[in-house]
Amino acid sequence: MGHRLSKIYTRTGDDGTTGLGDGSRVPKYSVRVEAYGTVDEANSCLGVLLAMSSIPADVRACLTEVQHDLFELGGELCIPGHTAMTQAHIDRLESALDGFNEDLPMLKEFILPGGSPAAAACHLARTVVRRAERRVATLADDEDIRPETGMYLNRLSDLLFVIARVLARADNGEEVLWNRDR
Numbered sequence: 001m002g003h004r005l006s007k008i009y010t011r012t013g014d015d016g017t018t019g020l021g022d023g024s025r026v027p028k029y030s031v032r033v034e035a036y037g038t039v040d041e042a043n044s045c046l047g048v049l050l051a052m053s054s055i056p057a058d059v060r061a062c063l064t065e066v067q068h069d070l071f072e073l074g075g076e077l078c079i080p081g082h083t084a085m086t087q088a089h090i091d092r093l094e095s096a097l098d099g100f101n102e103d104l105p106m107l108k109e110f111i112l113p114g115g116s117p118a119a120a121a122c123h124l125a126r127t128v129v130r131r132a133e134r135r136v137a138t139l140a141d142d143e144d145i146r147p148e149t150g151m152y153l154n155r156l157s158d159l160l161f162v163i164a165r166v167l168a169r170a171d172n173g174e175e176v177l178w179n180r181d182r
Contacts, residue, residue: 021079031139036077038132039153043070045125052118056170059163062096066156076149077136085148093155101162104169110178115168119175122167126160129153 018028026033046067050060069089076084113123133153139145168175 021075021082024080031135031142032077032080035132035135035139036074038128038135039070039074039077042125042128042132043067043074045121045128046070049118049121049125052121054116054118054171055167059100059166059170062100062159063163065092066159069152073149073152076146077139080143083146085146085152087148090148090151090155093152093159097155097159097162100159100166104162104165111165112176112178113164114176115164116171116173118171119164119168119173122160122164126157126164129157129160133157 016028018033019025020032046063049055050063050067055063069085072084076082113127114120130153133150136145136150136153140150165175167173
């Protein structure tokens with residue numbers, strides 16, 4: 001089963017550093033730590049969304065799988081040189097995206113975050129995923145990061161946008177359209 005934490009505090013981070021999965025230590029503010037920390041934050045946002053009782057079963061199944069993916073993606077970022085994300089992960093997101101988008105009306109206006117509590121939580125998760133994508137792109141400027149990592153986050157933010165639209169309808173809410181002339 002792997003390594004279990006029997007003691008939660010180690011005091012090794014008291015000096016402002018943290019350990020990566022390969023045993024090396026870096027400052028807690030390093031770009032790599034920011035990247036996998038933001039992936040963890042996105043995963044937590046999905047946890048808040050999944051804690052809502054109104055989530056349809058197909059959305060719940062999809063996002064639960066995404067949570068596992070994000071844990072693996074965080075591991076890839078935490079262990080320099082480790083590979084976890086593959087094209088198959090990206091293909092699965094694209095397939096889910098196409099499936100959820102199929103019955104939605106065509107967009108003619110921009111949508112504001114909201115529509116229902118679940119849709120708003122999904123939009124929040126989407127924006128955190130976008131930030132994670134930016135952090136990974138910044139990290140890739142200085143270190144060797146596989147392109148699948150950023151591609152996965154890019155597709156995930158698209159998927160979350162579509163799922164937010166689905167959730168607005170599932171909760172009998174309405175999408176809030178941007179009104180330039182308000």
